Amino acid sequence: MSSNDKYDRQVRIWGPHGQARLQNARVLLLGCDPVGVETLKNLVLPGIGYVIIVDNKLVTEQDIENNFFIPHDTIGQSRAKVVFEYLLEMNSDVKGEWHQLENYNINDQQFDLIIANEKQFLENKFNLIELQTYGFIGKMRLYSPKCHIIESKPMNQKYDLRIFNPFQELKEYFDSIEFEGDVDYLAHIPYIAILYKALQKYHQINGKYPITFKEKHQDFKQVILSLCDNLEYQYKGNFYEAIDNIDQAFESQNWKNILESTEMEQDDKESQFYILLQALRQFVQIHGVPPLSKAFPDMKCFTQTYVHLKNNIYGVRIEKDFQIFKDLCQNKINDETIRLFIENVQDLKTINYRTIQQELQQPNQVDDYDNDCYIWYILLRSVNEFYQINNRWPNQQKSDIQLLQEIVVKQCKLVNVDSVPESHIIEICRYEGSKLHMIASVIGGMASQEAVKLITNQFVPINNTLIYDGLKSEASIFEF
Amino acid sequence: MNSILNTYSPLSKDTYNEYRGQIMIEALSIQKVLVIGAGGLGCEILKSLALSGIKEIHVIDLDTIDLTNLNRQFLFRMKDVGKYKAEVAAEFIMKRIPSCKVIPYTKKIQEFPISFYQEFSVIIAGLDNVEARRWINRVVIQMVQRDENDKVIDETRHYLIDGGTEGLNGQARVISPFETACYECTISQLPKQIQYQMCTIASTPRLPEHCIAYAYEILWPKQQPDLKLDKDNFDHMNWIYQKALERAQQFNIQGVTYKLTLGVVKNIIPAVASTNALIASICTVECIKILTGNGSQLNNYIQWYGQNHQTGIGINVIQQERLEECTECSIQSLQIKVKRNDKLSVLLTLLPQGIELYCKGEILITNNNIRKQAFDHLLDKTFQELIDQKIIDENAQLKALDKNKTINLKVEYE
Numbered sequence: 001m002s003s004n005d006k007y008d009r010q011v012r013i014w015g016p017h018g019q020a021r022l023q024n025a026r027v028l029l030l031g032c033d034p035v036g037v038e039t040l041k042n043l044v045l046p047g048i049g050y051v052i053i054v055d056n057k058l059v060t061e062q063d064i065e066n067n068f069f070i071p072h073d074t075i076g077q078s079r080a081k082v083v084f085e086y087l088l089e090m091n092s093d094v095k096g097e098w099h100q101l102e103n104y105n106i107n108d109q110q111f112d113l114i115i116a117n118e119k120q121f122l123e124n125k126f127n128l129i130e131l132q133t134y135g136f137i138g139k140m141r142l143y144s145p146k147c148h149i150i151e152s153k154p155m156n157q158k159y160d161l162r163i164f165n166p167f168q169e170l171k172e173y174f175d176s177i178e179f180e181g182d183v184d185y186l187a188h189i190p191y192i193a194i195l196y197k198a199l200q201k202y203h204q205i206n207g208k209y210p211i212t213f214k215e216k217h218q219d220f221k222q223v224i225l226s227l228c229d230n231l232e233y234q235y236k237g238n239f240y241e242a243i244d245n246i247d248q249a250f251e252s253q254n255w256k257n258i259l260e261s262t263e264m265e266q267d268d269k270e271s272q273f274y275i276l277l278q279a280l281r282q283f284v285q286i287h288g289v290p291p292l293s294k295a296f297p298d299m300k301c302f303t304q305t306y307v308h309l310k311n312n313i314y315g316v317r318i319e320k321d322f323q324i325f326k327d328l329c330q331n332k333i334n335d336e337t338i339r340l341f342i343e344n345v346q347d348l349k350t351i352n353y354r355t356i357q358q359e360l361q362q363p364n365q366v367d368d369y370d371n372d373c374y375i376w377y378i379l380l381r382s383v384n385e386f387y388q389i390n391n392r393w394p395n396q397q398k399s400d401i402q403l404l405q406e407i408v409v410k411q412c413k414l415v416n417v418d419s420v421p422e423s424h425i426i427e428i429c430r431y432e433g434s435k436l437h438m439i440a441s442v443i444g445g446m447a448s449q450e451a452v453k454l455i456t457n458q459f460v461p462i463n464n465t466l467i468y469d470g471l472k473s474e475a476s477i478f479e480f
Numbered sequence: 481m482n483s484i485l486n487t488y489s490p491l492s493k494d495t496y497n498e499y500r501g502q503i504m505i506e507a508l509s510i511q512k513v514l515v516i517g518a519g520g521l522g523c524e525i526l527k528s529l530a531l532s533g534i535k536e537i538h539v540i541d542l543d544t545i546d547l548t549n550l551n552r553q554f555l556f557r558m559k560d561v562g563k564y565k566a567e568v569a570a571e572f573i574m575k576r577i578p579s580c581k582v583i584p585y586t587k588k589i590q591e592f593p594i595s596f597y598q599e600f601s602v603i604i605a606g607l608d609n610v611e612a613r614r615w616i617n618r619v620v621i622q623m624v625q626r627d628e629n630d631k632v633i634d635e636t637r638h639y640l641i642d643g644g645t646e647g648l649n650g651q652a653r654v655i656s657p658f659e660t661a662c663y664e665c666t667i668s669q670l671p672k673q674i675q676y677q678m679c680t681i682a683s684t685p686r687l688p689e690h691c692i693a694y695a696y697e698i699l700w701p702k703q704q705p706d707l708k709l710d711k712d713n714f715d716h717m718n719w720i721y722q723k724a725l726e727r728a729q730q731f732n733i734q735g736v737t738y739k740l741t742l743g744v745v746k747n748i749i750p751a752v753a754s755t756n757a758l759i760a761s762i763c764t765v766e767c768i769k770i771l772t773g774n775g776s777q778l779n780n781y782i783q784w785y786g787q788n789h790q791t792g793i794g795i796n797v798i799q800q801e802r803l804e805e806c807t808e809c810s811i812q813s814l815q816i817k818v819k820r821n822d823k824l825s826v827l828l829t830l831l832p833q834g835i836e837l838y839c840k841g842e843i844l845i846t847n848n849n850i851r852k853q854a855f856d857h858l859l860d861k862t863f864q865e866l867i868d869q870k871i872i873d874e875n876a877q878l879k880a881l882d883k884n885k886t887i888n889l890k891v892e893y894e
Contacts, residue, residue, distance in 0.1 A: 002711060002712050002713065002714050002716075002717045002742055002746075003547065003548050003739075003742055004547065005547075005548070006547050006548060006550045006551055007551050008548045008551075008739070008742075008748075009548050009551055009552070009748070009750055009751040009752070010551050010552075010750065010751070010752045012739075012743065012748065012750040013647050013648065013750045013752060038757065041554065041753070041757075042752075042753040042754045042757050045550075045551055045552055045554055045753040046551055046552075046752060046753055047551070065481070065482075065531070066481075066531060067531075068527050068531060068576065068577075071576055072576075072577070072578060090554055090557075091550075135484060136765075136774070136775060152789055153787060153789075154789035155785070155787055155788070155789065188684070298686055298687050299686075300680070300684075301684070301686070302684050303684050303685055303686055303731050303732075303733075306684075306686040307686075307731070307732050307733065311732075347789065349789075396487055396488060422490075423490035423491055424490075424491070426488070426490050427489055427490055427491045430484065430487040430488065430489055431484060432483070432487075434481075434483055434484050436481055436484070436532070437481070437528060437531035437532060438528045438531070438532050438761050438764045438765050438768060439761075439765065441524065441527070441528050441757055441758075441760075441761035441764070442757075442758050442761040442762055442765065444757055444758075444761075445754050445755065445756070445757030445758025445759070445760075445761060446754075446758050446786075446793075448753065448754035448757070449648055449752075449754040449755065449758070449786045449793075450792075451754075452752075452754065453792075459648065459786070459787055459792075460788065460789055460790075460791075460792045461792050462791065462792035462793050463791075463792065466793065470765045470775070471491055471492075471769075471774065471775030471776070472491075472775060472776055473762070473765065473766065473775075473776075473777070473778035473779075473782060473797065474795075474797055475795045476795070477791055477792065477793060477795070
């Protein structure tokens with residue numbers, strides 16, 4: 001065996017600090033329907049800290065048919081107890097408790113996440129994932145009272161290389177680079193120096209810098225190529241690297257979004273994120289740019305050049321900026337968090353969630369949709385209302401279809417939709433509240449991804465609803 | 481599941497509505513499904529199939545359980561490390577759901593005859609490598625038979641459902657041979673693997689990865705010429721790590737760790753329970769829909785990006801097109817005239833070199849050296865003898881495969 005860490009494959013995604021957050025998290029599961037249990041399964045496996053499972057029902061035949069963590073010989077036992085035992089049997093690192101209760105008092109408690117798979121009315125104090133599966137249809141709804149993401153982890157990392165606006169030491173370095181010499185030398189000029197040189201040359205020719213897409217990706221590209229006219233193709237690797245990275249030549253303004261867009265609630269002003277944003281605001285006022293972040297891409301050049309750039313030129317500046325930024329934080333934030341913040345300053349993200357109560361009263365309207373998911377959303381609202389009135393789910397009998405149709409008309413009005421196809425109404429009546437394991441398992445997988453995002457405060461969670469249509473194998477995200 | 485199969489569905493295929501009810505429930509319960517791979521996806525697929533009314537599942541995996549599987553392959557425990565995945569998984573499922581029979585195999589998929597695969601109308605693959613995917617894709621294509629009008633005989637069409645994950649992202653596809661794109665049709669779209677340039681590794685390292693690649697690709701073969709590197713051996717990997725560290729220090733490069741060494745040398749793809757669960761279950765949903773006629777099929781490729789900076793999740797459903805010049809599923813027809821008393825070996829002179837010839841899904845001629853001998857005795861038989869012995873049908877088409885294409889062979893007897 002070459003690795004002795006059973007979490008190795010996931011720590012490579014969210015890092016040891018992400019793993020630590022998981023292992024310190026308290027998660028509450030309300031209701032032991034398959035979808036919630038499957039979600040929790042995918043959190044027990046990666047080693048969530050503490051789980052509390054609440055359910056007041058006893059195991060029935062149906063549970064055995066659709067719930068993997070309710071074995072065939074547990075009929076009549078407490079669902080909460082059975083699910084708790086069989087989930088935690090998978091991973092001895094996970095601790096927790098179970099309660100056979102109808103109403104669980106969450107006051108005076110702290111949770112990192114609540115997973116609710118039955119209609120529950122909860123305060124908007126905690127991260128919440130609400131789940132429902134209905135026949136071939138599944139739904140997940142997220143809510144977070146404050147969602148400020150430092151490590152949003154875009155697929156393509158952006159770098160802040162200051163090619164367009166170099167600081168003093170970097171400018172001196174760039175200006176010292178000659179574009180004449182032997183092929184070995186030319187073939188090892190780092191692409192950031194090539195982009196800088198090309199910018200100067202473009203400006204000389206055109207009296208301005210490239211702005212439009214065409215100017216950047218055609219005219220500017222030609223300028224880069226003109227710098228290596230005399231080189232044979234096999235020595236131009238670094239120049240083509242420069243062309244591949246043309247976008248790096250221009251100032252990244254992404255960090256501005258967060259300063260402009262964020263509306264902070266009053267009670268948020270004590271939060272770390274708020275303090276960090278204030279520090280960023282002050283830093284930018286003084287320096288015109290955000291603190292330099294440490295991400296530095298590979299580039300074809302000699303080892304000494306690369307190490308010199310990374311450690312002495314960028315590295316020294318990063319440390320300087322860090323100290324200044326740290327002072328602006330006035331000892332309220334630890335160094336590790338400050339470094340993380342600076343590293344991700346181009347990709348910070350906040351999400352303001354609508355509450356579930358707001359959605360129930362008036363969902364946001366959706367203007368264009370290209371599949372059936374929106375229809376299923378309206379129909380899910382309709383069958384849920386049907387259940388509230390009749391205390392049972394609608395079936396395919398004429399009278400039920402008619403009753404449901406009346407509710408659908410009302411729900412359609414609420415979201416300004418003319419009507420939904422009758423075929424879909426008949427289809428949803430077919431399900432009569434049935435919960436298919438495979439659909440629960442799909443939604444459970446999706447929901448546990450979002451759960452990890454909310455708990456680790458990494459990656460970007462959805463805002464705020466995903467509808468999965470297993471009948472057609474489609475899925476869409478809506479903000480309701 | 482069963483209660484749903486009783487009801488009328490306006491959004492499902494006619495076959496479903498015709499047979500819904502008891503017939504459908506029984507039909508589902510006698511279906512056998514083949515699952516290839518009992519790893520991250522496989523464990524989930526087995527569970528979801530067993531809880532969807534499938535009563536007999538066959539599962540192939542030659543791998544054994546590693547400690548690092550336990551964060552997601554939920555049918556395995558610490559005590560199972562080192563045992564065969566397929567066997568432990570099968571046992572676990574049958575214990576939890578006694579109504580479902582799971583039959584494990586611990587051989588390579590390439591070691592099963594075509595007749596084995598013909599037992600299953602749906603094959604679900606949870607594989608981790610391109611080669612095995614290409615192989616099983618070829619099998620489902622080979623199994624297709626055509627009638628005298630060159631039309632595919634429906635009962636010979638076996639579906640392949642293929643899933644894959646990487647970190648928070650994944651994809652799933654449904655392959656219906658000669659109807660949708662096959663795996664080979666889209667092979668050019670595979671992302672390229674990161675490869676470090678040799679000159680960088682040898683003379684201008686800049687990243688810790690370059691130093692590790694140097695220790696692994698250059699130093700190990702040079703300094704341990706007689707020892708094959710075992711990537712699961714701690715001593716071997718530690719040797720690579722120490723050498724990489726030395727080189728990094730020499731060049732003043734930071735960041736070489738044991739963990740990174742493992743990642744680079746073993747080309748480790750990060751994996752989590754959540755992504756495996758959702759991709760595996762999407763595959764299962766497709767399987768159940770094929771077997772019952774419910775809803776409509778995924779058409780035909782879904783990409784899932786759990787890592788999406790803009791919207792949190794990115795979902796693309798793409799209809800991948802068949803490739804006209806696909807080396808597997810584009811068809812070439814060839815007519816050959818022979819005499820009834822010609823020997824089968826005459827085909828070797830009439831057909832392109834290096835082919836495998838099939839009839840009714842069974843191999844007749846092969847240039848594959850390992851298996852060649854088993855078929856040598858057929859070469860000396862005449863066509864009439866082969867027909868008499870029912871090894872080939874007089875009217876059936878033969879299928880010739882070589883590395884690049886499938887040829888439908890119509891033999892005419894003079």
